Amino acid sequence: MTSVDELRADSAAPARMNESIGYQPGAYLLELSLDWIVLRASQNIHQLLGHSYHMAVDEPLGRFVHSQALHDLRNLFSRLSGTTGVARAYRVRLTDDQDLVDVAFQLSDGRVLLEAVPCAEGHYGEAFGTVGGLISGLANSSGQALLDGAARRMRALTGYDRVTLFSGSAQAESSRGAFPTAAAPETPLPAFVGDCERESVPVFPRDRPDSSVIGALLRAPDRDASARLRAEGVRATLSVPLTGNDMPGLFRCDSRVPRKPSFELHAAADLFAQLFALRLEVDRLRNG
Numbered sequence: 001m002t003s004v005d006e007l008r009a010d011s012a013a014p015a016r017m018n019e020s021i022g023y024q025p026g027a028y029l030l031e032l033s034l035d036w037i038v039l040r041a042s043q044n045i046h047q048l049l050g051h052s053y054h055m056a057v058d059e060p061l062g063r064f065v066h067s068q069a070l071h072d073l074r075n076l077f078s079r080l081s082g083t084t085g086v087a088r089a090y091r092v093r094l095t096d097d098q099d100l101v102d103v104a105f106q107l108s109d110g111r112v113l114l115e116a117v118p119c120a121e122g123h124y125g126e127a128f129g130t131v132g133g134l135i136s137g138l139a140n141s142s143g144q145a146l147l148d149g150a151a152r153r154m155r156a157l158t159g160y161d162r163v164t165l166f167s168g169s170a171q172a173e174s175s176r177g178a179f180p181t182a183a184a185p186e187t188p189l190p191a192f193v194g195d196c197e198r199e200s201v202p203v204f205p206r207d208r209p210d211s212s213v214i215g216a217l218l219r220a221p222d223r224d225a226s227a228r229l230r231a232e233g234v235r236a237t238l239s240v241p242l243t244g245n246d247m248p249g250l251f252r253c254d255s256r257v258p259r260k261p262s263f264e265l266h267a268a269a270d271l272f273a274q275l276f277a278l279r280l281e282v283d284r285l286r287n288g
Helices: 004-010 067-080 126-136 143-158 223-231 263-287
Strands: 028-032 038-042 087-092 101-108 111-118 162-167 170-175 236-242 249-255
Touching: 067 087, 067 101, 087 263, 101 263, 126 143, 126 263, 143 162, 143 170, 143 249, 143 263, 236 263, 249 263
Parallel strands: none
Antiparallel strands: 028 038, 028 111, 087 101, 101 111, 162 170, 162 249, 236 249
16 A cells, blocks of 8 residues: 555656646636746636736736735735745635635745635634534544544544545544545545546646646646546545654545535644644554
8 A cells, every 4th residue: 555655745746747737627826936927827817817817927916916915915925935834815805806715825846826716605714613622522532543533523624525544554434425435545636626527727838847836736636536536436525634743644535526625624624634643643652
């Protein structure tokens, strides 16, 4: 079985080296220089900015978005610089369009990846508000029971049909009903797959290197990964790595039906995974 640390190394790489990386429909991608010049854009970017990808590339982002929104995002980015994390901003109005978006951005291979999705339904903070109680429920668990409890709680948090927790050579699963096959941890997936059956959106220009776009939260899965998900009876996934301890691990959340990506839910799941990783490390230190 492929180890989780090997999965992390491979998870950003497309299975076919000559297959251009696409982006998932319903979300929007901008690859920016460090001075926020648009270098590449998903070809649906007109739905976000009101201007075509041809017009956006090689222009300052400030030409297309409100000055206050740009100021706020750049301030948030300044606190992210030098880290490997993801910064998020919620309910942002980038243009005169009345629809609000949630934004995530990160540094990737010397570029700024800015991704936007329509605001999640429901009240802001709902997902975050449940994390503390879910983690506290693991206080008296140890060993395999701790892993099983974490998988159940991640499923409760995310609402996905199946959650598989991989931790070193151990694993745990919580599932609502049976799936045709078990989750394959070696399948290279982005953080989100909203619907593995939808066609991806090209990223323009297509002839530029994909080394930055590989790290996008919503890059499209390649054809092989999509086929493997369909064989598992899965339409949508959310992948959350364990961080903060020496034992690599991963939560993979699977849904039988398409799911709209939510940066707020991703942040809450990421927080749960970080807190669980600390709890797991304490358990290992106590029990060898």
